[in-house]
Amino acid sequence: MSGQGTTRSGGCLCGAVRFDARNVPATFSICHCEPCRRWTGSALLEVSIKTEDLTWHGADRIATRASSDWAERAWCRDCGTNVYFRHTREDKWFGTTDLPLGIFDDASGFELTHEIYVDHKPDSFAYESKGHKHLTRAEVLALQGYMGEDE
Ligand SMILES: [Zn+2]
Ligand SMILES: [Zn+2]
Numbered sequence: 001m002s003g004q005g006t007t008r009s010g011g012c013l014c015g016a017v018r019f020d021a022r023n024v025p026a027t028f029s030i031c032h033c034e035p036c037r038r039w040t041g042s043a044l045l046e047v048s049i050k051t052e053d054l055t056w057h058g059a060d061r062i063a064t065r066a067s068s069d070w071a072e073r074a075w076c077r078d079c080g081t082n083v084y085f086r087h088t089r090e091d092k093w094f095g096t097t098d099l100p101l102g103i104f105d106d107a108s109g110f111e112l113t114h115e116i117y118v119d120h121k122p123d124s125f126a127y128e129s130k131g132h133k134h135l136t137r138a139e140v141l142a143l144q145g146y147m148g149e150d151e
Contacts, residue, residue: 007020013080019054024049024053026111032116082103
């Protein structure tokens with residue numbers, strides 16, 4: 001399963017929250033910002049999907065929390081699995097939802113294209129480089145226009 005326009009499904013550990021996603025890209029990014037590190041316990045491996053291309057099942061089991069003035073994070077109320085991150089302000093990423101790579105039923109076939117907040121990555125591990133882009137926190141914040149505030 002790979003290629004543009006792929007349909008994929010996935011869900012949380014207990015199965016109370018499930019999703020079907022259309023037009024799933026064959027790429028993902030890794031974020032090492034402090035909120036993502038604490039939220040995941042490591043780093044967020046994220047697949048960005050248009051929010052309108054996502055259908056949730058068990059949405060009443062999803063809890064959300066604003067992790068900054070411009071983003072929210074969601075998890076399953078029953079099992080605690082993190083299910084999405086999204087921007088809530090109408091910025092250049094508004095309208096997309098980032099799903100953790102690990103909650104897809106089939107997590108294979110995705111290519112790593114960007115690793116961000118690389119200057120905040122713990123020094124104890126590294127992801128294999130196949131030529132993907134590395135961006136520091138300053139480079140990311142300059143792109144987003146939110147100087148000094150993490151997601
Ligand atoms: Zn669950
Ligand atoms: Zn992050």
